[in-house]
Amino acid sequence: MKKIKIESPSKPHFCYFGTDLFEKLPKLISASQLPKNILVIVDSNVNKLWGKNIRETFSSLTYNVNYYILEAGEKSKSFTKVQTILKKMVELKFNRDSMIISIGGGVCGDLSGFVASIYNRGIALVHVPTTLLSMIDSSIGGKNGINFANRKNNIGCITQPEFILIDKKFLKTLPKDEFLSGCGELLKYAFLGDTSLFKDISKFAQNGFKENDANLDNLIYKCILVKSSVVKQDEGESDVRKVLNLGHTFAHGIESTSNFKIAHGIAVSAGLLAAIILSYKIGLINEKQLSAFSELPLLMKYPESINKLSVPSAIKYMASDKKSVNASPQFVLINDIGELAMNVEVDSALVNESLTSALNFIKTLNNPTKTTSRKK
Ligand code: GLY
Numbered sequence: 001m002k003k004i005k006i007e008s009p010s011k012p013h014f015c016y017f018g019t020d021l022f023e024k025l026p027k028l029i030s031a032s033q034l035p036k037n038i039l040v041i042v043d044s045n046v047n048k049l050w051g052k053n054i055r056e057t058f059s060s061l062t063y064n065v066n067y068y069i070l071e072a073g074e075k076s077k078s079f080t081k082v083q084t085i086l087k088k089m090v091e092l093k094f095n096r097d098s099m100i101i102s103i104g105g106g107v108c109g110d111l112s113g114f115v116a117s118i119y120n121r122g123i124a125l126v127h128v129p130t131t132l133l134s135m136i137d138s139s140i141g142g143k144n145g146i147n148f149a150n151r152k153n154n155i156g157c158i159t160q161p162e163f164i165l166i167d168k169k170f171l172k173t174l175p176k177d178e179f180l181s182g183c184g185e186l187l188k189y190a191f192l193g194d195t196s197l198f199k200d201i202s203k204f205a206q207n208g209f210k211e212n213d214a215n216l217d218n219l220i221y222k223c224i225l226v227k228s229s230v231v232k233q234d235e236g237e238s239d240v241r242k243v244l245n246l247g248h249t250f251a252h253g254i255e256s257t258s259n260f261k262i263a264h265g266i267a268v269s270a271g272l273l274a275a276i277i278l279s280y281k282i283g284l285i286n287e288k289q290l291s292a293f294s295e296l297p298l299l300m301k302y303p304e305s306i307n308k309l310s311v312p313s314a315i316k317y318m319a320s321d322k323k324s325v326n327a328s329p330q331f332v333l334i335n336d337i338g339e340l341a342m343n344v345e346v347d348s349a350l351v352n353e354s355l356t357s358a359l360n361f362i363k364t365l366n367n368p369t370k371t372t373s374r375k376k
Contacts, residue, residue: 004224007232008142011160015140015224019217021167022053022128025101026061034124034162035099036063039089041112043104045072046130049173054103066092070108074260077111077146079155085115099124099162105131105178106138106264110156113144117159125161130170132182133265136189136223137244139164141231152252154322158236168220171211177263180301183209184265187272187296188246189223191334192230197222198337205299243340245323246332247271250355252321253314254306262306270306273297274358279333281350284341293334298361307363311356315348 001018016028029038038061042054047069058065068085070076089098100123102112109127116125129139145156171179183205190201200222204213227244234241250271255262262270273294280290319327329351331344 002221004221004228006140006160006164006228008160008235009232010142010158010235013160013163015164015166015228017166017168017221017224019168021165022169023057025057025126025128025165028163028165029061029063029126032162034126035097037092037094037098038063038065038101039068039085039092039094039098040065040101040103041068041070041085041108041115043072043108043130044069046104046108046170050103050130050170070104070111072104072107074107074147076107077153079146079148081111082115082118082146085111086119089115089119094119094123096120096123099126101126101128103128103130105129105134109134109139110144110153111146113142113159113161114146114156117144117157122159125159127161127164129164129166131174131178132171132220133178133185134182135166135168135171136182136220137185137227139166140224140227141241141244142235151320151322152255166220166224168217174211179211180209181263181265184263184267184269184272184300186219186223186265187269187300188244189219189226190296191246191272191293191337191340192243193222193226193338195337197226202296205296209299209301240342242323242330242342243332246334246340247275249318249321249323249329249331250274250314250358253316253318253355254309256317257309257313258305262303262309266300266302266306269297269300270302270358270362273361274355275331275333277357278331278346278350278354279335279341281354282333282344282346284333284335289334289336294361297358298365302362302366304366306359307366309359311352311359314355315352318351 004015100116102109127139129135142158142160145153148155190198247268251267254267276293279285318329333341333344
């Protein structure tokens with residue numbers, strides 16, 4: 001087991017990472033002297049696969065353990081679900097001496113974190129992320145929230161958990177498309193760390209993004225370290241934390257215009273390609289870097305539906321991104337591996353060209369026999 005200190009200024013805490021670690025959760029809870037009234041919020045898909053194991057694990061804890069099964073899917077990140085869970089906690093007579101344990105992916109973690117941060121002005125929270133994306137990104141750093149008025153993650157706050165427990169065994173039952181989506185987010189870290197992480201992530205991608213890749217443990221561990229270091233420097237995202245949004249401005253447009261049919265991490269991977277091309281177009285990287293960096297997102301397996309996306313529609317959504325200033329998208333672009341440029345505003349024609357170019361490359365990958373312009 002690895003024990004990583006997440007040095008968030010507001011509340012330093014630990015992330016425990018390993019395989020077959022979940023069984024240790026009751027011991028960690030009692031050792032941390034956490035509240036004895038617990039609501040375990042479990043993603044419905046995780047519950048189907050692991051529900052029995054979860055209940056058996058908690059049976060060794062002589063605490064008041066209750067369960068709420070959260071319908072899987074983005075729609076659950078709503079005020080309606082927040083209210084339902086708050087009502088349940090009131091019915092259970094939960095006071096401040098209560099806590100929430102989230103067992104699921106990003107949706108479950110974001111929603112549970114938000115409920116924990118507002119119930120009685122804040123109660124304890126433990127994250128048990130079960131998807132690759134939530135293991136390397138969303139469970140670390142305290143961001144939580146829900147979607148409101150058709151906008152993603154626009155209601156929420158940053159509150160840190162008591163600890164995070166990552167058990168890699170949950171990846172064994174993760175559907176392939178969800179695993180790939182996590183890989184898209186993982187590609188982002190290739191540009192945030194050092195050249196050795198870039199090389200390791202490249203190898204993993206060249207090897208076909210496999211759940212049983214011998215190097216995956218190491219990659220998850222390194223991504224957590226990178227994220228932790230960013231959160232330590234800027235927990236509130238007023239400055240350097242923005243680098244975590246690399247590829248995300250384009251991804252926001254891609255996801256929204258696909259009506260969220262394209263998974264987040266897949267959109268991030270396509271968004272990375274567009275951001276790399278844009279970095280080249282404005283002279284931040286040279287042709288050699290363009291070719292070396294593009295290789296990673298071009299190894300991703302994209303769904304056919306991405307070929308039909310409308311660039312103008314994606315661009316329109318990008319203007320409404322919550323990080324836009326005066327309807328002008330703010331890009332994170334690349335100077336080099338580990339050297340990112342933040343708050344870059346770019347001529348809209350170049351943005352359009354970069355996204356068009358990225359989607360054309362992807363189209364060529366998806367239809368290798370058809371001739372598609374590879375013009376940049
Ligand atoms: N997922 C981006 C962040 O935590 O800041």
